[in-house]
Each structure stands twice: as structure tokens, then as C-alpha cells.
Amino acid sequence: xxxxxxIFLALFGIVLSGVASIAAPTASLTIGVxxxxxxxxxxLQWEPTRATLQAAxxxxxxxxxxxxxxxxxxxxxAQELDFFITNPGxxxxxxxxxxxxxxxxxxxxxxxxxxxxxxxxxxxxxDRPDIRKLADLRGKTLLGVSREAFGGFQIGWGVLQQAGxxxxxxxxxxxxxxxxxxxxxxxxAKGRADVGTVRACLLExxxxxxxxxxxxxxxxxxxxxxxxxxALSSPLYPNWPFAKARQTNHVLAKRVxxxxxxxxxQSKGGMxxxxxxxxxxxxxxxxxxxxxIGPYTLSAGQxxxxxxxxxxxxxxxxxALVILAxxxxxxxxxxxxxxxxxxxxxxxxxxxxxxxxxxxxRQTTLGEMARGLAHEINQPLxxxxxxxxGSVRMIKxxxxxxxxxxxxxxxxHQAEHAGRVLKRIRGFVDNRASPRKxxxxxxxxxxxxxxxxxxxxxxxITVQSRLAQDLPPLSVDGxxxxxxxxxxxxxxxxxxxQQASGRRILNVISERDKTRLRxxxxxxxxxxxxxxxxxxxxxxxxxxxxxxxLGLSISYSIIESHGGMIYADNNPDGGLSISFTLPVDQGNDx
Amino acid sequence: MSTxxxxxxxxxxxxxxxxxxxxxxxxxxxxxxCRAHVSAxxxxxxxxxxxxxxxLLDIRMPGLSGLDLxxxxxxxxxxxxxxxxxxxxxxxxxxRAFKAGAFDFLEKPCNDQVLLDRVQEAVAEHRRxxxxxxxxxELRQRINALTDRERQVAERVSSGMRNKExxxxxxxxxxxVELHRxxxxxxxxxxxxxxxxxxxAQVEI
Numbered sequence: 001x002x003x004x005x006x007i008f009l010a011l012f013g014i015v016l017s018g019v020a021s022i023a024a025p026t027a028s029l030t031i032g033v034x035x036x037x038x039x040x041x042x043x044l045q046w047e048p049t050r051a052t053l054q055a056a057x058x059x060x061x062x063x064x065x066x067x068x069x070x071x072x073x074x075x076x077x078a079q080e081l082d083f084f085i086t087n088p089g090x091x092x093x094x095x096x097x098x099x100x101x102x103x104x105x106x107x108x109x110x111x112x113x114x115x116x117x118x119x120x121x122x123x124x125x126x127d128r129p130d131i132r133k134l135a136d137l138r139g140k141t142l143l144g145v146s147r148e149a150f151g152g153f154q155i156g157w158g159v160l161q162q163a164g165x166x167x168x169x170x171x172x173x174x175x176x177x178x179x180x181x182x183x184x185x186x187x188x189a190k191g192r193a194d195v196g197t198v199r200a201c202l203l204e205x206x207x208x209x210x211x212x213x214x215x216x217x218x219x220x221x222x223x224x225x226x227x228x229x230x231a232l233s234s235p236l237y238p239n240w241p242f243a244k245a246r247q248t249n250h251v252l253a254k255r256v257x258x259x260x261x262x263x264x265x266q267s268k269g270g271m272x273x274x275x276x277x278x279x280x281x282x283x284x285x286x287x288x289x290x291x292x293i294g295p296y297t298l299s300a301g302q303x304x305x306x307x308x309x310x311x312x313x314x315x316x317x318x319x320a321l322v323i324l325a326x327x328x329x330x331x332x333x334x335x336x337x338x339x340x341x342x343x344x345x346x347x348x349x350x351x352x353x354x355x356x357x358x359x360x361x362r363q364t365t366l367g368e369m370a371r372g373l374a375h376e377i378n379q380p381l382x383x384x385x386x387x388x389x390g391s392v393r394m395i396k397x398x399x400x401x402x403x404x405x406x407x408x409x410x411x412x413h414q415a416e417h418a419g420r421v422l423k424r425i426r427g428f429v430d431n432r433a434s435p436r437k438x439x440x441x442x443x444x445x446x447x448x449x450x451x452x453x454x455x456x457x458x459x460x461i462t463v464q465s466r467l468a469q470d471l472p473p474l475s476v477d478g479x480x481x482x483x484x485x486x487x488x489x490x491x492x493x494x495x496x497x498q499q500a501s502g503r504r505i506l507n508v509i510s511e512r513d514k515t516r517l518r519x520x521x522x523x524x525x526x527x528x529x530x531x532x533x534x535x536x537x538x539x540x541x542x543x544x545x546x547x548x549x550l551g552l553s554i555s556y557s558i559i560e561s562h563g564g565m566i567y568a569d570n571n572p573d574g575g576l577s578i579s580f581t582l583p584v585d586q587g588n589d590x
Numbered sequence: 591m592s593t594x595x596x597x598x599x600x601x602x603x604x605x606x607x608x609x610x611x612x613x614x615x616x617x618x619x620x621x622x623x624c625r626a627h628v629s630a631x632x633x634x635x636x637x638x639x640x641x642x643x644x645x646l647l648d649i650r651m652p653g654l655s656g657l658d659l660x661x662x663x664x665x666x667x668x669x670x671x672x673x674x675x676x677x678x679x680x681x682x683x684x685x686r687a688f689k690a691g692a693f694d695f696l697e698k699p700c701n702d703q704v705l706l707d708r709v710q711e712a713v714a715e716h717r718r719x720x721x722x723x724x725x726x727x728e729l730r731q732r733i734n735a736l737t738d739r740e741r742q743v744a745e746r747v748s749s750g751m752r753n754k755e756x757x758x759x760x761x762x763x764x765x766x767v768e769l770h771r772x773x774x775x776x777x778x779x780x781x782x783x784x785x786x787x788x789x790x791a792q793v794e795i
Contacts, residue, residue: 375650375677379606382677382699386612389702390619397619407615414608457605460652501653 028061032084035066042066048273056259082248087150088284096295102241103257104275117236119200120155126218134163140194146176151199158287159234201230238279361554372454380414387411439478442467448485461504468511480558487551488521495525516581527570594721598713603627604648630654644671644712669719671712743770748790
């Protein structure tokens, strides 16, 4: 297999060398010529030059190879050309990419005078009062030959660019009419486009031929260069170069250059074509750079970098804005977090303050209740004392231990009772800020009634409780809610003090009201007048002989902090009702 | 008809069951009969002033209070001594109670010996009062047995008048005065003028 490959390669090599040896004797020199108006026209145009060279180099066959812009590049890349003639724009591209170098620059004979330079005119009809300077071209339509045409578009484009007008974005539209250039002039003359750009001197040539009147056109951005007689809107650029490819021998190239410089427009067979010393193509390079075409066509990355560079100020501003916005967002976020924390802290502080106040209030309440509570504890203590003393006596009298069973059981029972009372008091006053827990509202109400048992009995008040049994548990500060109940019941006890004995009835009612629980403490006292009713929950508003009058005010705060409401009203049948509501947990315990 | 010698009965009126029952237990430990009442009304329902005893009364109670009950008893002219029991030293109440004739005013819980001593003293006092009342009743019955003329004579004998003066005063003979005088001494069951004078002074006619 490998052997076959070698044999194949060897044969292929022989064939190649054979071709080379056959081609060698013909010794042709190939000149690529830009066929911008078609191959035939190109051959015709450059025939004088070819003929001159053929005459100077009889040992070579001089071949013209008309070629497009793309073909030119491909041919140079493949080293198929020895020399080439192209437009200045294409040349600098080839110079950059393939190391080509110009030998001579074309000298054109226009309107009688030879010139090695080309320029462009930008023109409109002279009867357009709205188009007087380049700035007037914004929003107008432009006609050119093609995007790739040097004199027929690119030079004019550069002029506009210099004036700050991008024809592709700032103007109403750019149309390319193609060759011949004359079309552009006639189209503008017919008003099919607002302005046109062609190489300089074309207008004068057409005028000489009698096809147009110069006065019918206005030259925009008119320029004057000494020795250049045509109307001009642009700087001058070197004319087409005759260049050598990188690989072409320098000696041969020098000889070719000398031969071409000898060509004169008047010389025989020159047909008005002549070459002069090579001009600098730097202006073309600059133009292409500014238009970012040819070798200076930018990649997307470059475009972006260029854009950044050109709009540096804006970008810095935008960046600064973005940073500012980010800072603002960050700061806002920070403030939100901080304020939220502060709010939570202040809410917590308010909660603790209320808890502290409620605690002090409970202590005060207990102080006010001391007599009743003392009685409540005294009773079992006295009872115990009695049983114990009686038992001692009976033992002395020699009774059987069987007879002591009852008093001893009673002693234990009474001690438990006293313990319960103490526990109740401690529970009422110990907790400062108890966490919210699941609590049964009825249990809290019963506890409050028990705590006030002695007071209620002494005040000869009949308690009638009507507690709904199907109430859901609540997430509350149980001690605080019990305190509210105690405050309301004590308020009721005082309200009924002047009532005839036997007509002091306290109703304690719990019920469900949709999403809330409602507790009502109803007394059978005299009720309140409208003014007193309005101020009932105000602090220090008390006509009581004892206490600070804070009880109801604190009750209000406690219920409010639980998301509930508290309100008072006179009963239709006499007495006052104070109710409070508490929201029922919607299935989630906080 | 006198019940002065009957065994004493102690009444306890207190709305607190523990207190009520324990007091009775203590009292019965010294061999006294004790009856506990839940309220003033319950006590009044079975009230009998004849039997010696005393009343241990809680001053604060729903319904009729201790002081209210004391007033009721006064109106009924009861001699039953009342010992007030209070859970809290309430001076104005104590003053009121004493003014109304309370036997004592004790603070709960009180020393058992003090309580029992006071109970015993109250019982003794009640006995004395009951005996006094019995005696008065008897003397009054004797006086009621006298004829009008005999009562006139007895009245004058007690005030130290001589028979001669009495005869002159009433316009009757001295002999008749002597006869009435003898009947009076007989009916009044006395053997001296001094004794007659003492009874006459005791029973305010």
C-alpha cells in the first residue's frame, strides 16, 4: 500500500517537472490588470502599456490578465502575477497583505493636462437652494459608482466622513449606479438623486464633449490645488500604480520601471498613457483607515474596541452611571436591611416596653388585689391550722388514728388549694415577656375568674360564664391575655359596687366570630355616659379610688399588639360590656 | 323549762367550706358540739336561742354579711354571744361589731387555744345570761301571782316603810297590812325584807 503511494508520488513529481520544463522556454511576464469596466475594456485600456513593455522585453511574452478585485488578491496569493495594475485602494491592500510594491504611478491626460493625481467632486444641481454645503447633505440621497470605486465613491465618502457625515446612516440613502460614471452625472441632472460623486475632471470632460453644462451643477466643498484645473471637492490622491509582486525579481522590476517612465502621452503607441515616478500612497492608506475599508476593515472585536475608544467619554459616563446605580442599589439594599432591622428592633423594643408596662401593671393589680388574695390564702392556712390543732387535742385525748384520717386528708387538700392560689399569683406576675404560645382562651378566662374568686365572693357577685366549647387554640401571650381578662373583670366588680346585693351579675362570654374570637365581660352596673365611654381606654382616666387607671389602657395595648380590637358599650338592659377580639391562627403557628 | 344546763352548741357560719369544717373539727376536738352553716340565712333557719353556746361568724360573706346577721340577732333580743372571725384586720368593722355587742373579734388564722378559750368563755357567758333570764322570768311570774293590794304592800315594804306608815298610806288597818305582808313573803318565797327589796330592785316593774 505504502509502496504504491510512493510510486504514485514519484510519477506525479515527474509529470510536474515535465510541465515546468515545457513552460520555461516561453518566459512570459504576466501583468494583472483590474478589470473595473470588464475584461475587454481592461485589455484595451492597458494595451499601450503592454505594447511598450513587449517592445522593451522581446525575450518575454507580455501577458495582460484582466482580473476582478477578488481575483487580484487570489492571483497574488498564488504568485501567478509578476506585475499588476490596480486602483490605489486595492494597491495598498495588496501592499499590506502580499508585500507588493509600486514601481510607477499613472499619469492621466485629462482636459489636456496630465496628472498623476485623482480627486473627486461632489455635486448637485445648481438649482437646489437647499444644498449649498456638505452639512446640507444630511437626509439627502447620494449616487456613486460602487462601494469599491476609488475615485467614483471612496474619495467622496472620505470627504463626507471628514465633514462628520456618514452617508450610510446620516443620509437618506446611497445608491450605486455602476459604470459608466456618466450615468451618475445624468441621473443627478435628471433629479433622480440629490447629489452625486464622481472622480474629478469627469464633469469637465463631459462638458467638453458638449453633453452637459458646467453651470447646471454646483460643486460642493470646492477645493483648489495648484496645477489641478478640474473642479474638486476632495484632496488629491495618487493615481493608479503599476506594481510588482513580492516574488518578482528586483532587477527585472527596475528595468520595467525605466521602460514605463520612458512612455509619454505623445510617444508612439502610448495613446496618451504615461507613467511617472511613484507617488506616496500614504494618503490612500489614511483614507482607507478613516473609512475602515480595504485592509482596515475591522473585525467585530475591533469595531467594538474602536467604538469604545471613540465613545470613551460616553462609556466612562455610562460606566460611572452603572457603578452609581449599583452603589445606589447596594445602598438601598443596605438601608432596607438596616431599616428592617431597626424596625424589628424598635418593634421588639415596643413589645418589651409593653410587656414591662404590663408586668408593672400586673404587680399593681396584684397589689390592689392583695386583700382578696390574702383572704384566698388565709382560708386554707386557717383551715389547716384548725385541723392540725384539733387533731393534736384529739390525740391527747387518746382517739384512734382512724378518726384522724379525715382531718389529715383535709389538711392535704387545703394545702394544695393554697398552693394553687400561690401558683396562680406567681403565674400572673412572674412572666415579663412570655413568648406567644398556643393557649385556650377559655382556660385563660377561667384562670382569671379563679384569681379574682375572693374578690368576686366578697363583692357578692354572681359569675355567669358562657364559654363556647369549639374554640380553636390561639397563639398568644397567655399571661397578658389573662391580665386583660382580670382587668376587665375587676373593672366590672368596681362598676357594680353600688348595685344592690343580689343584683350584681357578671357575664363572661367567649364565642367565635368568623376569623376572630370574641370575649365579652358584661356587668350589671350603671353603665357609662357617652363621655366616659369615649375615654374609657385612655390612660390615667380613672374615677376609681384605687389604682392608677392604667388597667384598661394597658389592656387596649395588649389586645392591639395581638392584632385584635377592644371596645366598650352600654348594654341595652343596663350595665357595661367590654369586648375584645383576637384573630384566629389560619392554621400556621407563628 | 330552763336549758341552762344543757350541753352547749357552737355555731359556725362561714361561706368557705374548708374554714367552716375545720373550725367545727377543732371545736369538737374539745368535746363541744358544733354545727356549721354555709350562710347567715342557713343559720337563721334553725335558730334557737334557748341552748347555751356561741356563734363563730365570718364577717364577710355573700348575701347577708356577718354584721347584718348580728343586727338581726339583736332585733330578736338574742343573748347568743357572737365571736367575729375575719381574714383581715379591719378596724372600722371591728369597732362596729363591738359597738353592736360582739363578744370578740378574732383574726383568722388565730391560735387554736385562744379561739377555744374564747369559745368556752362565750359559752359560760351565754349560760350566765340564760340563767339570769330564767331567774328574771321566774321572779316576774311570782310578782304576777300577787294581788294588787299585795303588790302595793310589797312595793312599800321594799322601799323601807313601816307597817303603821303603810296602813296610813293605803287607808287600811295595820292588821290587814300584816296579813298582806305575810302573803307577799310567802308568794315571793323570801324570808327577809332585805331579800324582797333585792328582787324588787332586780325586776324592773
